[in-house]
Amino acid sequence: MTINIKPCTFEDSRKLQEISSETFYETFKEQNSAENMNAYLEKAFNIPQLEKELSNTSSQFFFVYFDNEVAGYLKVNTNDAQSEEMGEESLEVERIYIKKEFQKHGLGKYLFNKAVEIAMEGNKKKIWLGVWENNENAIAFYKKMGFVQTGAHSFYMGDDEQIDFIMTKTLV
Numbered sequence: 436m437t438i439n440i441k442p443c444t445f446e447d448s449r450k451l452q453e454i455s456s457e458t459f460y461e462t463f464k465e466q467n468s469a470e471n472m473n474a475y476l477e478k479a480f481n482i483p484q485l486e487k488e489l490s491n492t493s494s495q496f497f498f499v500y501f502d503n504e505v506a507g508y509l510k511v512n513t514n515d516a517q518s519e520e521m522g523e524e525s526l527e528v529e530r531i532y533i534k535k536e537f538q539k540h541g542l543g544k545y546l547f548n549k550a551v552e553i554a555m556e557g558n559k560k561k562i563w564l565g566v567w568e569n570n571e572n573a574i575a576f577y578k579k580m581g582f583v584q585t586g587a588h589s590f591y592m593g594d595d596e597q598i599d600f601i602m603t604k605t606l607v
Contacts, residue, residue, distance in 0.1 A: 436501070436502060436540075437500075437501075437502055437503070438499065438500065438501055438540075438541075438542065438545055439499070439500040439503075440497050440498070440499050440500070440509075440545070440546070440549055441497065441498050441500065442495065442496070442497055443489065443496035443497060443498055443508070444489070445486060445489050445490060447489075447496075447498070448482055448485050448486050448489060449482070450498070450505065451485050451489070451496060451498075451508065452480050452481075452482060452485055454498070454505055454507070454508055454532070454534070455479070455480045455485070455508070455530070455532070456476050456480045457534065458507065458508075458532035458533065458534055459475075459476065459479075459480070459532065460472065460476065461534065461535050462532065462570070463567075463592070466569060467592050467593075467595065468593070468595070470593060471592045471593025471594065471595045472592070472593070473593075474592075474593035474594070475591075475592050475593055488510070491516050493512060493513050493514040493515060493516035493517075494510060494511070494512050494513075494516045494529075495510070495511050495553065496508060496509065496510050497509045497546070497549060499533070499542050499545060499546055501537050501540060501542060506533060506534055506536075506537035506540075506542055507531075507532050507533035507534060507537060507542055507543070507546065508530065508531075508532060508546075509528070509530065509531050509546040509549060509550060510528075510529045510530040510531075511526055511527065511528055511529065511550050511553055511554075512526070512527040512529050513525075513526050513527070513557060513559070518565065519563075519565075519588060519601065521561075521563055524558075524559055524560040524561065525559060525560070525561050525562070525563055526550065526553060526554040526557065526559045526561075526562045526563075527562075527563055527564060528547070528550045528562060528563070528564040529564070529565075531543060531546050531547065531550070531564075533546075543576060544580070547580055550562060551606070554606055555606065559606060560605065560606055561603055561604060561605050561606060562603070562604050562606060563582075563585070563601060563602065563603040563604070564577065564582070564601075564602055565588060565590065565599035565600065565601055565602075566599060566600050566602060567590065567597060567598075567599055567600075568587070568597070568598045568599065568600055569597075574600065574602075577602050578602075580604065581604045582602035582603060582604045583602060583603060583604075584600045584601065584602050585601050585602065585603040586600075586601035587599065587600050587601060588601060
C-alpha cells in the first residue's frame with residue numbers, strides 16, 4: 436500500500452472534474468434530489484469553473500493516490516479565495532473528498548495533514564471549513580481532528596438552501 440500526494444495542475448482539469456463529480460455525488464446523492472444534485476454538479480464542476488479555480492494563485496488542489504490510483508483530492512484557499520471573510524491569518528479547507536472505495540484507509544487524515552502543513556508554512560493561525568450539518572461522518576472526523584463549530588452559513592444545492600457548519604481549528 437503506497438500513498439502519494441501530488442499538486443493538481445491546469446492540465447489536470449478533466450481528471451479533477453471526474454473525481455470532483457464522482458466523490459460529491461457518492462457523498463450526497465441519498466439526501467438530495469436528482470435535479471438539485473445535477474444542477475450543483477454542472478455549476479460547480481464544469482471545466483471552465485475548475486480551470487478558473489486552478490489558475491487562482493490563492494487556491495491549491497492536490498490529488499491523493501492510493502497504489503497509483505487517484506483516490507481523492509483536497510482544495511485549500513487563502514486570502515481572497517476563501518469562501519468567507521476569515522482574514523489573512525486563515526486557511527480554508529474547501530474540499531476534502533475520498534472515493535467510497537478508498538475510505539477507511541487514513542487518506543482523509545493524510546489530506547488534512549497536508550492542509551495543516553500548508554497552513555503552517557504560510558504562518559496561518561487557524562484552519563477552517565464548512566461542512567453540511569447533516570454530514571455526521573465528516574463532522575465527527577473534524578471534531579476528532581480538533582475542530583469546533585464557530586458559525587454557520589447557507590449552501591445551495593440547486594435551489595435547495597442547506598446549512599453548513601463553519602468549523603475552526605486554532606493552530607499552535
